[in-house]
Amino acid sequence: MSVASRDDQTPGGRHNNDFANICQIKIMPSFDEIRCSRTEYLPIVDPSQWHIPGIDGLLDRNFRLLREDTVGQIRDTVRHEIIPGANKTKPPLHRFVHRGVRLLNVGFHWLFGLYFEVDFPQPSVIVKSPVHLRQRWWEESRRLRPGDLVCLVIQKDLIVFCTVADQAMMQKRKRGLTKPQKSETASLWNNEKRASVLLKLVDSRFSNVGLILDVYSHKDPAMSLIEFPGVLLASFEPSLKALQTMKAKEDLPFPELLAPWSLNPSNSPKTWTPLYASQSGFAYNLRCLLNTDVNFYVQPGDFPTQRKQTQYLQENSTLDHGQASALIRCLNRRIGLIQGPPGTGKSYTCVALIKVLLANREEGKLGPIVCVTYTNLALDQLLEALLEHKVTSQIVRVGSQSKSEKLQEFSLSVASRWSQRTDWEKQERSTINKELRDSELKFDAIEVKRSISAGRLKLHVQQYHGRHYDQLFPQTQEDFARHDFNPPKGPAQDTFGLWMDSGSPTDAPPRSTTILEDTDVFDMSRQERVNMHGQWCRELREDVGHKIAKLVESHQLSKVGFDAIEDDMHIRFLAKAEVIGITTSGLARRYDMFQRLQCKVMICEEAGEVLEPHMLAAFLPSVKHAILIGDQQQLRPQVQSYRLSRENVQGGGRYSLDVSLFERLVSSSKVTPMSCGHMYNTLQVQRRMHPQISQLVRVTLYPNMQDISSAQHYPKIRGMRKRLYWLDHRSMEDSQEHTKKGVAQRSAAKGPLSEDGMSTSHWNKHEIEIITALVHHLVRQDYSVGEIAVLTPYLNQLQKLRQRLAKDFPIAVGDRDQNNIAHAGYVDNIRPQDLTQAKQGGLRVATVDNFQGEEAQIVLISLVRSNTQRQCGFLRTSNRINVLLSRAQHGMYIIGNSETARHVPMWAKVIDILKQGQNISKSLELMCPRHPDTVIRVSAPKDFAALSPRGGCIQRCDQPLRVIDRSMDVTINAQIHVGDPALTGAWSK
Incomplete structure (x- = not known):
């Protein structure tokens, strides 16, 4: 059996970040993982082949495949940089590598923590350009924007992952505490020769903090910066962490529906209706949808009457038969599934569902309804539709990427400004705020630049190596004479330098620094003195590193507390809303906060476009009713690695990461072993396309479309x-x-x-x-x-x-x-x-x-x-x-x-x-508005100007023709459709 095939079998042991339990795996790759040539364990679509069964296996699979699709691409791209020739194929990610990188400054912000500034040569294409062109080039390239992921490579032996700091936000949140530090004023374009940027560590553990300080203390070690354009840590890290949390807490809802193959049929639930709707006496009242002012109750689980209920709803509302049927059946299923072919009113049906759920919100004690979409555009359109149809105005739109002016007042950041904090929150926030601000002052007191200077080294040797200090810095004439060493009166650096240079060379191998601890400094060879000096420097850097790492850890704990208070206020505000709108990625980023919100209903539009790992993060533990609306026959989710795509005929079907949860739930088990074949409803009446256009997809894909x-x-x-x-x-x-x-x-x-x-x-x-x-x-x-x-x-x-x-x-x-x-x-x-x-x-x-x-x-x-x-x-x-x-x-x-x-x-x-x-x-047939019977056939670009100048034809005409060219913002009246060649050319462009 080959190594590759053997590696596919079970996880664990390939490198120091390979574990059977996904909760132990660090999100970003370790250096050992990057150098490892063995194939990662990736669970295939057959659950019987997973190393753990059931719902845990489902979470395990989704975590590993999502990580391979995102972090795996980064891992392999960095491997190309540090191990030339290690891979015969091209790097999987488009990347830019900046060489000649320098670490200029290290700083600390009271709210955002540790950061540092690096610079590198300007790209050759703009190095001689004026500053305004350099600025435009950087802005339009959308490179090195806040949140972008980068990798700092140090002498190809060490790596550290960072994100681009939001410098504008750092300066905005300075709040006049101090003037902006020099290291907070980096610029990609101000200097014509070198661009600079502020970075933050992805992982602020001691080893990474120490590495940055070590680089800072040396003069320009060989460093490069790998830039991954458009790769945002926030686009995948939150979902991966959410999956780890689900695995650790074992609280993913609907295991019997999401992984039915893992259940004993005798243990299957007797009813699939939402738990809140299963309570005695509960019934949905659909009065809000009717054209008549009467009550219309739908009893959950009353399947024999659903056909009549659907007919009644269709006849007395604006819903067509397919929409009415889908709505009633979704109300009766824990996971409601609606397939919406193009133009069939998916959003309209979604709005109707939300209207019904809100009308029954109090009786079902539903709390806010969470509306999730894949894109910000779709979320804006859905929430705008709720406002347009006057379903509710109690809407909160979470996230800052809305382009809708109508929704600005409904954004969480704007709407929650007037929320009041409790007295305890005010006091606790004030205490934590002081802790955060003190952390910046404590960092300034460390004086990182000076802390690793020769003067600080002298104090370090005095404190921890007193015997060696007394020998190097004698206090009496007797001490001077004893060692025949006359240290210069200048800075300590000169003393250390003279001591190392005056050592005798020897062919004998140098003794270890442990032995040298008990050896007089003047009995050491030249190489031993260099080694001993290096040991003292390392100790000093480690001491400073420990202080800063401890400060960073303390700051992070304070920041968690600070954010928790903000979350408490937001949770109280969100709990009063009727509808909360958020994207799938936004929900993953705020997973901890939404876990505390206890929402019972989640509705997802565009479900067919969402990767299953991202979709699972929307299944909060409190959710009792989920409704997914999509179309498995339209676009699948986008993946970065073609190797994992079902479209890849060379083995991609084994992984099928681009098969959404929606498609997996509605597909029969004949498609893949993971398919569930759950019941779903298909909308059938399309309103978008003229029948001549809709026939193209009706004949090929949707035979029942009307x-x-x-x-x-x-x-x-x-x-x-x-x-x-x-x-x-x-x-x-x-x-x-x-x-x-x-x-x-x-x-x-x-x-x-x-x-x-x-x-x-x-x-x-x-x-x-x-x-x-x-x-x-x-x-x-x-x-x-x-x-x-x-x-x-x-x-x-x-x-x-x-x-x-x-x-x-x-x-x-x-x-x-x-x-x-x-x-x-x-x-x-x-x-x-x-x-x-x-x-x-x-x-x-x-x-x-x-x-x-x-x-x-x-x-x-x-x-x-x-x-x-x-x-x-x-x-x-x-x-x-x-x-x-x-x-x-x-x-x-x-x-x-x-x-x-x-x-x-x-x-x-x-x-x-x-x-x-x-x-x-x-050839394409055009038509003259004045001579519709004239045949105009064009097959080449030049034919438009020659045969249909100004949008007409070449026949002479005495009737004025109103000619419009919006590209030139011109309207004229022409007696003839063609004449002056110069005029014809002007219209043809």
Whole structure:
């Protein structure tokens, strides 16, 4: 058996951070772990193969796979740096390595604790740029932002993980205690030659604190800083810690539903209704949903009458049959599951559920309802819907990433400002506040810079090595004469230096420092004196290190107490709310606080996009009723390691980390051994898409999907012959080498793709020009750019579309895409509007992976891939194709090579449907608003200007035509559609 296969069997023993119990595993990798070449133990999808069974095994699996997907990527990337040639493959993470790093200062902040300042040479592309360009480059690159994870490598023998400190917040919370220290004024751009940044230790244990002080006391040891763009410790550490807590406390709810394979069937619960709804006499009153002012009770567990109840609810409310059925059944299940295909009203159903639960909140003693989503955008949309439908105004939105103006007053930080602390809290807070502030003063008293000086070393030798001190620093003439040693009258450093230099060289091996403790200093050889001096220095540094480590530990305990008081106040405030909104990552970060809140109901939207480890963290011990809403046939959760993805045909299915908890619960056991096959409801009436568009996903994925009748009457697309079309082409995609060459020629002002010119994904120049021409044509038909979205599967194509379209239109790029662009190394002078501004007129440009849950009246799609190998890349999975084809409301236009796509089964079906409707060709038919019978076929970008100038046609016309070009903010009346070539060129752009 090979080492790799043997390593897969059981955990423990590979390195000093490998244990069978996940509670013993440190989140960040140790140096021994980084150097270890043995394969980590990763539990596969078959529970019978786990090293521990049941719910403990489930937590164990999720912890190990999430850690491998996040920390494992960091581990392997650092290994590439410290052990050249250790891995034949490329580093798994995009990273920047700064060499020539110096540790300039060490400081202490009363609230944030120990920090230190490092600097390094400016990137070569901006080293000679003016300060304003350096500032813009750093800001737009989104690198080394507060919270970003970095690794300090010292002489390739030692490592320490750090995060970028929030310097602005540190100075803001100084509160006038002292003036900002020099070490608090680091800047990435002020100095033209060197950039500086403040860092904080991820783990402030003594060894790490001592390491930083050791580096600080030496003059410029060889150091490098590994930067992982966009990797936030807060994005994975809280979930991993929450899983460890669940494992230690054994308090994960619903074990019988989350891991049914571990139960003896005879021990299964007799009822699956929520425990609070199982109380005698309890019934849900659905009166709040009805058009009539009558009570309508639903008795939990009364399954025989549910069909009639569903019918009654449908007839007397605004819910359709599928929504009514899903609502009633979710109220009757401990874990309610709703599948919502595109446009079927998942959010509307969710709002109705919340309305019912709030109406029955007192009777069920439910407390606040926790609403969880994967993205901040989805959370904002859900909470705004609750306000819009006047469900409740007692909402608290937890987290600082909201883009909604309507929700600003409902944020926890704003709404809780007026909360009153108890007298005890005020007194305790004052006491702890003094402790925290005293810790900064105590650190200043240590005087770290001087504490490891020769003067302090002299005092250390005097205190702990008195005999050696008396010999080195004689007090009488007799002592001088005895050793024939006349120490200089200058600083102690000169005395130590003279003593070491005056020692006699010898070929004999030096004695140990233990033996030298009892040896006269003048009986030591030169090497022994150097060794003894080094021992004294180490002792001094350790002494200082212990003092600081003790101070850090004391500060951390005080900080925990300080935060607990803040949590107490927040808990009292949150307990009064009816709805609490938070993202999955935010809930993991505040897991301890929410554990104390005792919420009984948790609702998760976008559940199909959430990794199971993150989802499990939302299952608080107090939860008695969970409702998950998602769609297993849309996008799966995103993973960092393709090795762990179900899409990886070379073994990824063994791990299937990207199979969400939602998909696992609704899938039958035939899919994977972990699948549960629980009952769920599917919404069936879609309202988003015109039937011609919805047929693409109905025929291929959702055979029972129905169109609401009003969708048939959605308006036609002005200026287009058809609302649905595939413009087929054979223009090859552009190569990676072409990208690298172009990047290398960029100017310093615009910044590089990355410092080594690395490209990350595919692009297609022909499709960029077609998309640009089509956008111009549509806006000339009086569409605003805010009604149009441009989608593509590839980040490189997104960036180039963004650059090209930004020349003529305001561009809107979502936060996640902007972060991905910056973290991939793309930097330029475009300042796109954020997502909230898109509603005010920006042209939405997005990757398909970051557009789920969104829609647009008109969607233009650039498929990118066009090659003789017929490699379809990202778009070979039905989940991603599904999302791509289901975003458009009124019109959708696909630009791509059908021959490349056709070998994918779902694409083959889509192409056949389009062919049957004559909606695919190598030319796209436009329509002149004045001459609708005129046939205009375009197949190349230049055809738009030649055949449809200014959005019309080339026929002479005596009737004035109102021509609109929003890119130029111009409206004119034209007697003819084409004439002056100069004018035609101006419109064609």
